[in-house]
Amino acid sequence: SHSLPFTEDSSAMNPNVNDSVRDSLVYSEKSELSRTGHTVVAVFLGVILLLGFISNFFVLLLFARFQVLRTPINLILLNISVSDMLVCIFGTPFSFAASLYGRWLIGDQGCKWYGFANTLFGIVSLASLAVLSYERYSTILSYTKADPSDYKKAWLAIGGAWLYSLLWTMPPFFGWSSYGPEGPGTICSVQWHQRSSGNISYVTCLFIFCLLLPLLLMVICYGKIIFFIRRVAKTNQLSAHRRETHVLVMVVSMVSCYLLCWMPYGVVALLATFGQVGLVGPTTSIVPSILAKSSTFLNPIIYILLNNQFYRCFLAFMSCGSEPTGSHTLCALPSSRVTGPNVNSPCPRGAWYIPWNMQAPGQ
Numbered sequence: 001s002h003s004l005p006f007t008e009d010s011s012a013m014n015p016n017v018n019d020s021v022r023d024s025l026v027y028s029e030k031s032e033l034s035r036t037g038h039t040v041v042a043v044f045l046g047v048i049l050l051l052g053f054i055s056n057f058f059v060l061l062l063f064a065r066f067q068v069l070r071t072p073i074n075l076i077l078l079n080i081s082v083s084d085m086l087v088c089i090f091g092t093p094f095s096f097a098a099s100l101y102g103r104w105l106i107g108d109q110g111c112k113w114y115g116f117a118n119t120l121f122g123i124v125s126l127a128s129l130a131v132l133s134y135e136r137y138s139t140i141l142s143y144t145k146a147d148p149s150d151y152k153k154a155w156l157a158i159g160g161a162w163l164y165s166l167l168w169t170m171p172p173f174f175g176w177s178s179y180g181p182e183g184p185g186t187i188c189s190v191q192w193h194q195r196s197s198g199n200i201s202y203v204t205c206l207f208i209f210c211l212l213l214p215l216l217l218m219v220i221c222y223g224k225i226i227f228f229i230r231r232v233a234k235t236n237q238l239s240a241h242r243r244e245t246h247v248l249v250m251v252v253s254m255v256s257c258y259l260l261c262w263m264p265y266g267v268v269a270l271l272a273t274f275g276q277v278g279l280v281g282p283t284t285s286i287v288p289s290i291l292a293k294s295s296t297f298l299n300p301i302i303y304i305l306l307n308n309q310f311y312r313c314f315l316a317f318m319s320c321g322s323e324p325t326g327s328h329t330l331c332a333l334p335s336s337r338v339t340g341p342n343v344n345s346p347c348p349r350g351a352w353y354i355p356w357n358m359q360a361p362g363q
Contacts, residue, residue, distance in 0.1 A: 033184040033282045035102060041186065042099035044290050049092040052296030056085040058314070059300050066313045072154035073139065076132045077303055079158045083124040084296040091118040092293055098186035111188040115179030116169055119190065122292065123165035123210045125299065129258065130214035131157045132303075137221035141228055168210055177202035183285030192272035193280065203273045211266045215258060222251040253302045261295035264288040 033041070059081040063069055094114055098104050104111060135157065172178045172190065177199045182189040192203060229247055265288040272280040304310045 033102075033186075033286070037283070038099045038102045038184070038186065041184075041286055041290070042096055045092055045096040045099055045293065048290070048293050048297060049088055049096055052084060052088040052092065052293075055297045055300035055304075056081045056088065059304050059310075060085065062304075062310060062313050062317060065317055069310065069313060072151050073132070073135050075151065075154040076128055076135060076157060079161065080125050080128045080132070080299055080303065083121045083128065084299055087118060087121045087293065087296050090114075091121070092296070095187045095293075102186070104181060104185055104188070111181060112173075112179045115182075115188040115190065116172070118188075119179075120165050120169045122295075123168055124161050125295065126210060126214045126258075126262065127161040127164050128158070129254075129299075130217040131161060133218040133221040133254075137225055140225055165210075168206060171202065182289065184282040187286070187289050189289070190269070192269045192285075193277075195273070195277075200273055203269055207266050207270060211262055215255075215263075218255060218258065222255065226251060250302070250306055253306065257295065257298050257302050261291050261298065265292045 059078070063074075063078055091114060094106060094110070106114070135154075175198065177194070178191050179188060180191040181187075182192070190203065190206065191199065226248060268280055268285060268288045272285065
């Protein structure tokens, strides 16, 4: 037989554990996975950890290597990558280790920290995705060339995403809901299954303002971008069909990834909060959590590698890596002063660039 999902010193041997956490430990013990189940979860988390760390590490490396990438709107992409990397460092390794041993390993306070940190980084990523969609929408439909040296707006957006996330992740420390074991007891999060009025209101607000609201903003902004490009295509005929198709593929990928990674988690949280007691079992609760963590490697693939600008820089970086420093002409660019897009740059304008003299009909 394998150990209980939580270590003894975090519950029975610790008189300071509050009732809500103690109830969660009982819930976790009742919903314990088999040894095989824990192993399967550990394998998935291990793969996600490896892919997430490598993909986000490459994104950060590209930003450090290519100065031409450091535009205001790309800083938001960088923020998404940073938040995903923080999940890979401060989140997934602990749940991976817990799944290997079949029990939580770092006690009650570690569980609360894990729940807070992962919720914080997750909401930062979601808020940044929503901000990114609005920035792309406002840039493309502004009809004026964006100032590549104006970083103030981007930094305000990034700071706003972190403050917004803190606004929603700090309340559990002050009595509005709480953090504790989730599902089989090897992952910690908001305690969805508690039926107190405070917890119900918190889960409801979290679902509306941190999941549905960003999704709504993304759908509206990207929908208007596609509509604008289709109008431009009818009047300019500048290989617009190809551009429209590429943008459509990216938009569908972004929204689909968001829905796949986060909507199951939100739905299961609502079922655990409002549904019949025991409706959400260990398997039901662990699968959405794994899907949410998979966003740490899907985000870099969709938002970075499917972007022409980043992809060209990635290819340039890989080709430079096989030759002595300075021997490749494309590798000399980052060391020079870059003031704007350059036709000779290995990192040309991204997929979202639209010639600024292309206006919609009636403009």
